[in-house]
Structures are given as structure tokens and as C-alpha cells.
Amino acid sequence: MSAVLQAKAIGKSFGGLAAVQGVSLEARSGQILSVIGPNGAGKTTLFNCLSGIYRPDTGTVLLDGKDVTGLASHKIAQAGLSRSFQNIRLFPEMTSLQNVLVGRFSRTPFRPMGALLRTKAWHADERAAKEKSLELLELVGLAERRDDWARALPYGLQRRLEVARALATEPKVLLLDEPGAGMNPSEIASMMDLVAKIRSLGVAVVVIEHHMKLVMEISDRILVLDHGEPIAEGTPREVRDDPRVIEAYLGRTEATVGH
Amino acid sequence: MLETLVNGLSRGAIYALVALGYTMVYGILGMINFAHGEMFMLGMFASAFALGALGSAGLVSVGLTLPIAILVAMALSAGFGAMNERMAYRKLRGAHLLAPLTSAIGMSIVLQNFVMLSVTKGKKDFPQSVSAPLADTRWSIGPLNISALQVLILGSTFVLMIGLWFVIQRTRLGIALRAVAQDRTMASLCGMKVDHLITWAFMIGSALAAAAGTMVAMYQGVIRFDAGYTLGLKAFAAAVLGGIGNIPGAVLGGLLIGLAEDLTTSAVGADWKHTSSFALLILVLLLRPRGLLGERVADKV
Numbered sequence: 001m002s003a004v005l006q007a008k009a010i011g012k013s014f015g016g017l018a019a020v021q022g023v024s025l026e027a028r029s030g031q032i033l034s035v036i037g038p039n040g041a042g043k044t045t046l047f048n049c050l051s052g053i054y055r056p057d058t059g060t061v062l063l064d065g066k067d068v069t070g071l072a073s074h075k076i077a078q079a080g081l082s083r084s085f086q087n088i089r090l091f092p093e094m095t096s097l098q099n100v101l102v103g104r105f106s107r108t109p110f111r112p113m114g115a116l117l118r119t120k121a122w123h124a125d126e127r128a129a130k131e132k133s134l135e136l137l138e139l140v141g142l143a144e145r146r147d148d149w150a151r152a153l154p155y156g157l158q159r160r161l162e163v164a165r166a167l168a169t170e171p172k173v174l175l176l177d178e179p180g181a182g183m184n185p186s187e188i189a190s191m192m193d194l195v196a197k198i199r200s201l202g203v204a205v206v207v208i209e210h211h212m213k214l215v216m217e218i219s220d221r222i223l224v225l226d227h228g229e230p231i232a233e234g235t236p237r238e239v240r241d242d243p244r245v246i247e248a249y250l251g252r253t254e255a256t257v258g259h
Numbered sequence: 260m261l262e263t264l265v266n267g268l269s270r271g272a273i274y275a276l277v278a279l280g281y282t283m284v285y286g287i288l289g290m291i292n293f294a295h296g297e298m299f300m301l302g303m304f305a306s307a308f309a310l311g312a313l314g315s316a317g318l319v320s321v322g323l324t325l326p327i328a329i330l331v332a333m334a335l336s337a338g339f340g341a342m343n344e345r346m347a348y349r350k351l352r353g354a355h356l357l358a359p360l361t362s363a364i365g366m367s368i369v370l371q372n373f374v375m376l377s378v379t380k381g382k383k384d385f386p387q388s389v390s391a392p393l394a395d396t397r398w399s400i401g402p403l404n405i406s407a408l409q410v411l412i413l414g415s416t417f418v419l420m421i422g423l424w425f426v427i428q429r430t431r432l433g434i435a436l437r438a439v440a441q442d443r444t445m446a447s448l449c450g451m452k453v454d455h456l457i458t459w460a461f462m463i464g465s466a467l468a469a470a471a472g473t474m475v476a477m478y479q480g481v482i483r484f485d486a487g488y489t490l491g492l493k494a495f496a497a498a499v500l501g502g503i504g505n506i507p508g509a510v511l512g513g514l515l516i517g518l519a520e521d522l523t524t525s526a527v528g529a530d531w532k533h534t535s536s537f538a539l540l541i542l543v544l545l546l547r548p549r550g551l552l553g554e555r556v557a558d559k560v
Binding site: 051052053073074077078082083085089091093094098101102103105106107108112116126131150167168170212 | 269325431432434435437441442444445446447448449450451452453
């Protein structure tokens with residue numbers, strides 16, 4: 001199967017300092033690709049280039065064979081790429097359901113006249129959007145908090161709500177930036193179960209994650225960055241045994257495991 | 260005393276309608292729309308022409324002509340609001356804050372001069388066919404003497420505000436507008452066309468201002484190309500007083516400034532009414548720098 005997301009030789013500099021340089025990646029449907037690397041390795045910058053927050057200086061991004069390099073975020077979202085943030089970015093002053101609906105709207109035709117005249121097609125769209133959103137809340141375990149304010153949810157649930165909202169846009173590719181950040185071990189384990197569930201839905205998942213044990217367990221493939229450059233790419237086993245990785249990354253993290 | 264209160268509330272309701280436009284744009288863009296007063300003024304002229312045209316077509320029934328005139332004014336101002344956003348704001352997205360502010364002031368001058376040159380630089384009479392019977396019909400309820408026009412102003416303002424509240428809270432457009440106000444980047448990442456939604460915010464605000472313009476025109480009987488200036492300033496003060504970016508705040512601020520003006524007029528004289536409204540603003544800002552409801556980001560559009 002060919003990769004649904006293909007990024008080739010992505011480069012992005014800030015004030016002459018290369019944050020990301022020559023990074024290529026391929027994400028396949030129904031697989032998890034983890035992007036790892038020490039702090040400042042350029043992982044989030046790479047996500048920003050892929051999702052249209054930054055326009056990459058060099059390289060191309062192909063989504064489902066379509067060139068989306070440098071397009072506005074909403075166009076990339078509509079082409080089938082969705083993401084979460086390391087620091088939670090929900091719409092705090094809305095309910096859980098409304099947060100997911102915002103994602104869902106991108107897949108619902110906008111009918112201002114239909115809304116005014118309350119046409120059948122409009123009613124059907126509204127109902128479908130709501131049903132799909134409720135399904136997603138169910139999937140992430142938030143069905144009972146559908147009418148709670150997003151800001152009032154506990155931290156772990158806010159993270160799960162972000163995932164539900166991202167899924168509402170029906171992504172072919174889902175980028176998750178440290179979905180386990182700030183969570184306790186049992187929350188992380190359940191988040192990783194959710195990620196595995198999303199993989200089984202046929203979504204191509206790209207995860208930035210620091211917890212090495214989980215990364216090794218869950219990933220189909222791993223891309224290792226250091227100082228903005230790719231230093232290894234392969235299966236968890238290949239990456240673990242790669243001497244450059246051990247030198248640049250694993251050697252250092254093993255000393256700090258448990259943070 | 261009771262009449263002063265009713266007058267103040269009617270005036271305040273008008274300020275509130277216009278203030279809603281300032282507050283919506285601020286809530287979404289974090290910028291002041293300095294051409295917003297002109298949307299009010301354009302509404303006045305649009306409804307005057309609509310009523311004139313309907314009159315010469317032989318339609319005189321108030322129940323029919325007035326709603327048509329208001330809708331025409333709202334639609335026309337919404338169009339100008341969209342144009343204002345496209346020309347003065349969208350091109351300058353990402354530029355320094357002062358750039359769109361300046362271009363909006365330019366837009367305001369262009370629109371005023373357009374009306375001045377194409378219609379009249381003096382006063383224009385507003386068609387009396389509608390407003391005169393409404394102003395002359397008065398009811399006495401106990402000690403209160405109120406005109407049909409005042410009832411109409413209060414009633415339609417109320418309906419428009421409830422309508423806006425419904426749209427913001429309950430509809431897809433409203434949820435989308437709130438999403439853009441709360442996190443524009445994230446809304447875009449969710450696939451929303453943020454630029455379109457910003458245009459919608461301008462259009463809704465402009466339409467409300469045009470409805471307010473029609474009512475003031477009926478009340479005063481004459482309209483001028485520069486009518487949007489003072490009123491825009493008052494409505495802006497109302498939005499800031501209530502906490503700019505906050506929808507209930509705009510309504511509260513409008514009503515308070517309206518009441519302050521009429522209470523001052525009846526207590527010390529009309530000469531002092533502008534002083535009183537801005538004194539109230541300064542006083543409130545000294546005590547609550549973010550306005551009365553300013554900290555509740557909750558209802559920001």
C-alpha cells in the first residue's frame with residue numbers, strides 16, 4: 001500500500017537557524033509512525049509544516065497524492081489531515097459536543113438558506129453531524145460529558161476530547177503531538193489504547209511521544225530526529241539497534257527514563 | 260421620571276444594537292471597526308430610499324413598508340460590511356494593528372463622502388408616511404405615556420438581540436464564530452474557512468447597525484451623511500463600558516449609556532448628556548479597566 005502522507009525533504013529555518021532540515025517521512029493507512037528525538041529536535045516544527053501552520057522553506061507534502069505544500073490550514077484539513085497540540089488547544093468556552101461539532105462542520109455542507117428555511121436536507125445534515133460527533137465522544141469515552149464545558153473537564157479527558165475533535169474532520173492522517181504529555185501512567189496507557197483503536201480504523205497516525213517504552217510497543221515504524229535532521233528510520237527493532245540512535249538519543253534518555 | 264426611563268431605554272437599545280457590531284468584530288479579530296458607524300448611517304439612507312420607492316409605487320401600509328425598508332437597509336449594510344472587511348481588513352491580516360485601523364478610518368471617510376456627494380451635504384427628510392403615524396400614536400399606561408414608535412424600537416431591538424443570541428449560541432454559524440473567536444488557528448485546523456466567518460461577523464454587525472439606523476431615522480425625521488459619527492462613538496463607548504468582546508456586555512453598556520443621557524437631560528439639561536455618557540465610561544473604566552463584564556471571556560463571540 002502506498003503512503004497516504006508523503007513528506008519529502010522538508011526544511012524550515014527561523015532567522016537562519018535550521019529547525020528542520022531534509023526530513024522525509026511516509027505515513028501509511030492503518031499504521032503508526034512515531035517521531036522521536038530529544039527536545040529541540042524539530043518534531044513540532046515538522047508537524048507545523050505538515051499541517052499548514054508554517055509554510056516549509058523547502059520540500060513537498062503530498063496528501064493522498066495531492067500536493068498540499070504551504071496551503072492554508074483549513075485546506076489541508078479538508079484534504080484529510082488533522083492534528084492535536086502538545087499544549088491542549090480546545091475551544092474552552094464550548095461544550096464537549098460543540099468542540100467536536102466544529103471539527104465535524106468541515107464535512108457538512110454549509111446551507112445558510114437551508115438553515116433559514118429549515119429544509120429537509122438541512123435537518124438531515126444537522127442530525128448526521130450530531131450523531132457522528134456523539135459517536136466520536138463515545139469512542140474516546142466522553143459520551144457522558146457531552147454537555148460539560150471543555151475548560152471544566154479534567155486534563156486527561158481534555159486530551160481525549162482533542163482527539164475526538166481531530167477525528168471529526170475524518171482525517172486520513174492524524175498527527176498527535178505528545179498525546180500523553182502530563183498524564184499519569186494509567187492515563188497514558190489508555191490514551192495509547194485509543195491511538196491503537198484509531199489505527200485500526202484505517203487512519204495513518206503520526207505520533208510525537210517521549211515515553212520510549214510505549215513508542216517501542218505501539219509503533220509500526222519510527223523516525224528519529226536530532227538537531228532538525230533525520231538520523232534513523234525503521235521498525236522499532238531496527239531503530240533500537242541503530243548505533244547512531246543509541247548515541248544521539250537513547251543513550252541520553254535511558255538515563256532520564258521515568259521523567 | 261418613568262418617561263425619562265423609557266426614553267433612556269429606547270436610546271440605550273439603539274446604542275446596544277450598534278455596540279453589538281463593535282463587540283463582535285473585536286471578539287473575533289481583536290480590532291475595532293472604525294467604519295462601523297457608517298453602517299448605521301447607510302442603513303438610514305437605505306431605508307429612506309426604500310420607503311420613498313415603495314411610497315411612489317403606491318404602497319403605504321406601514322405594516323408592510325416598514326419591515327421591507329428595514330430588511331433592505333440590513334441587507335445593504337451587510338453588503339457594505341462585507342466590502343469593508345474585504346478592503347480594509349482582509350488585505351491587512353497579519354499587518355501591524357494600526358494598519359487596518361487606519362484603513363477602516365479611510366473607509367469611513369470614503370463612505371461618508373460618497374453619501375454626501377451622491378445624496379446631499381445637508382439634511383434629508385426621512386419619509387414621514389411611516390414614522391409620523393407611529394410617533395403620533397401614544398398610549399397611556401398608568402402614569403406612563405409611550406409612543407408606538409418607542410414600543411416598536413424597544414420591541415424590535417429586543418427581537419434582534421434574542422435572534423443574535425440564538426444564532427451565536429445555537430446555530431452552526433454561531434458555534435463556528437465562537438470557535439474562531441476562541442482560537443483562530445485551531446478553527447482553521449478544524450477545516451473552517453476563517454476568512455469567511457470573519458466576513459459573517461462584519462455582516463451581522465452591519466445589519467444590526469442598519470436596523471438601528473432605520474429606527475433613529477424614524478425617531479428624528481431627518482438624516483445626515485455624518486450621523487454615524489457621534490452615534491458610532493457612543494456605541495463604541497457602550498461596547499467598552501460593558502466589556503468589549505462580550506455580547507451581553509454590549510447590551511448592558513448600551514442601556515446604561517442611554518439611561519445616563521436621558522437622566523442627565525432631565526436633571527441638568529440636554530447640553531450635558533454627552534458629558535455624562537463619557538464620564539460614566541471613564542468612571543467604570545477606572546474601577547473595572549476591562550469593562551463591566553470584561554473578564555467573562557465566556558460569551559465573547
